[in-house]
Amino acid sequence: MGAQWKAKGKELAANAKGKLFGRLAKDIMIAARAGADPAGNSRLRLVLEQARKVSMPKETLERAIKKGAGLTGEAVHFEHVMYEGFAPHRVAVMVECLTDNVNRTAPEMRVLFRKGQIGTSGSVSWDFDHVGMIEAEPAAAGADAEVAAIEAGAQDFEPGEDGGPALFLTDPTDLDIVSRALPAHGFTVVSAKLGYKPKNPIDPASLSAADLEEVEAFLAAIDGNDDVQNVYVGLAG
Numbered sequence: 001m002g003a004q005w006k007a008k009g010k011e012l013a014a015n016a017k018g019k020l021f022g023r024l025a026k027d028i029m030i031a032a033r034a035g036a037d038p039a040g041n042s043r044l045r046l047v048l049e050q051a052r053k054v055s056m057p058k059e060t061l062e063r064a065i066k067k068g069a070g071l072t073g074e075a076v077h078f079e080h081v082m083y084e085g086f087a088p089h090r091v092a093v094m095v096e097c098l099t100d101n102v103n104r105t106a107p108e109m110r111v112l113f114r115k116g117q118i119g120t121s122g123s124v125s126w127d128f129d130h131v132g133m134i135e136a137e138p139a140a141a142g143a144d145a146e147v148a149a150i151e152a153g154a155q156d157f158e159p160g161e162d163g164g165p166a167l168f169l170t171d172p173t174d175l176d177i178v179s180r181a182l183p184a185h186g187f188t189v190v191s192a193k194l195g196y197k198p199k200n201p202i203d204p205a206s207l208s209a210a211d212l213e214e215v216e217a218f219l220a221a222i223d224g225n226d227d228v229q230n231v232y233v234g235l236a237g
Contacts, residue, residue: 032068042176085118092234129195132175135165136187143186152181201236
């Protein structure tokens with residue numbers, strides 16, 4: 001949760017696929033500005049790998065590449081905007097948006113932050129590290145995340161829960177190098193991107209069940225906004 005908040009529960013997960021495809025399409029369009037050929041565009045290659053992992057329709061994927069690369073004649077204007085502040089109970093939050101209209105997104109964020117507190121630029125980002133984040137799952141029995149992290153050049157790793165993907169953390173400039181190296185050490189990359197990791201995360205156990213429920217409800221509302229790409233939260237675990 002400290003690396004990136006994700007909605008919980010089967011119902012939320014079932015409703016999230018369309019939203020996920022929409023977010024990936026934005027990422028593809030932004031990446032494709034540097035070229036439509038993934039062989040020469042590492043950022044695009046990483047996003048495309050993630051899109052294929054979640055079975056994004058090929059037509060949607062190809063349309064996003066062409067649109068981002070300017071091959072369709074359509075102009076793509078997305079601004080990258082970060083909003084910082086606190087969820088209820090002083091839990092730090094960084095919200096990453098890609099928007100075609102900041103004048104729409106900004107007031108929507110202010111409304112969503114009413115149950116917490118919106119801050120100015122830098123108000124909580126000082127307490128987060130900007131890192132490469134690679135989710136990867138063991139491709140074979142006996143694959144060791146610690147060994148893979150060392151051999152592939154990752155800075156750190158967090159083991160997966162209940163057999164789920166491990167999280168490998170890298171220097172931002174090493175994201176592509178490490179993601180390419182991990183398969184040789186027994187791990188299949190699920191996703192790879194830049195993100196934010198809290199330096200001093202709050203232990204969820206320090207919050208009451210009711211307080212934690214308030215935080216989760218706040219995060220779910222933020223994540224439900226169409227312009228939000230990622231939500232990074234100062235909670236451990």
